[in-house]
């Protein structure tokens with residue numbers, strides 16, 4: 001070894017903030033299932049169906065036509081325009097200079113966080129929550145405080161006063177995901193109004209993750225005749241209330257409403273004043289979303305309305321089917337959530353949900369996600385993605401019953 005070599009630190013570690021990130025517990029459960037035959041996977045947040053043909057065809061045509069080059073950082077103009085029309089129809093006038101195309105929702109969340117938070121900043125997040133939202137600000141060195149939803153007779157509920165109290169004037173950003181992964185909770189319009197007013201007064205950025213906005217069953221559940229037209233097609237959104245040039249960044253994705261998880265395409269609606277800085281961040285993260293994927297995105301937004309409505313109809317039927325089936329299992333406490341595509345329920349053994357989910361996959365090949373993967377507030381619950389046909393859901397419930405019969409004393 002030379003003299004120079006001896007000055008090199010012996011362990012090549014990543015920096016502390018990265019080493020402190022929590023690995024995915026869903027992945028940990030999936031790893032426990034390696035080698036188990038015929039696992040029924042309900043653990044990830046995606047449908048078992050492929051992307052609709054008209055979108056795949058649009059991508060093929062774009063590839064055949066040579067759409068293989070870099071694009072503008074903020075996305076191709078026709079897609080930004082198509083998204084501006086789509087958002088305008090659902091949530092009120094929005095011009096293309098408020099829209100940026102991203103490499104799916106998770107990249108949009110990273111970009112939003114990079115825009116507004118830095119090391120030492122205080123961030124507040126409502127939990128239980130898909131872990132990426134909490135870990136992303138931590139990568140940037142921010143400090144994340146959580147406010148937990150409560151669980152009771154009416155399912156998951158937000159104590160809005162508790163959230164407002166946590167939103168102190170030194171808070172930089174609020175992260176809120178509604179419809180929520182994993183609970184299916186949907187923030188009410190009144191709560192959004194109160195939070196927006198409070199954040200306005202205190203100069204706090206709202207980053208609203210609305211990737212499940214179209215997977216909303218609230219109006220149908222309540223037979224809400226007042227909800228018509230665009231309102232009936234989407235969950236309440238901060239975009240319905242906020243002006244386009246205030247401190248609200250809305251994150252969305254093609255993954256859920258058009259079954260495009262593997263395509264990695266999403267978008268941001270944000271103040272136009274942010275766009276030059278956002279373009280720089282896109283440049284240094286990904287440079288742009290893939291060109292032919294953006295072309296396919298135009299087809300999804302412009303021709304996909306019927307598909308999305310049918311999808312929501314089918315998801316609602318699957319949700320209701322699984323709620324009925326699980327309700328009949330002794331010891332399971334399950335409520336009907338108004339949004340997203342998950343049931344987040346308690347069952348015997350779930351107070352140690354990671355161990356329970358590993359045992360479920362090892363012993364009966366049932367793949368569900370542990371509640372603790374969504375923060376300590378999720379412990380005691382299990383998440384089941386119901387975006388599949390009812391026969392497969394029935395097969396899963398049967399396995400759950402086998403497991404419970406085997407572990408009667410749990």
Ligand SMILES: Cc1ncc(COP(=O)(O)O)c(C=O)c1O
Pocket residue numbers: 045104105106107130177180181209211252253254255261265266
């Ligand atoms: C709450 C939430 N936000 C964002 C995403 C990101 O999805 P994607 O990166 O596929 O757009 C997901 C994915 O499951 C999610 O559950």
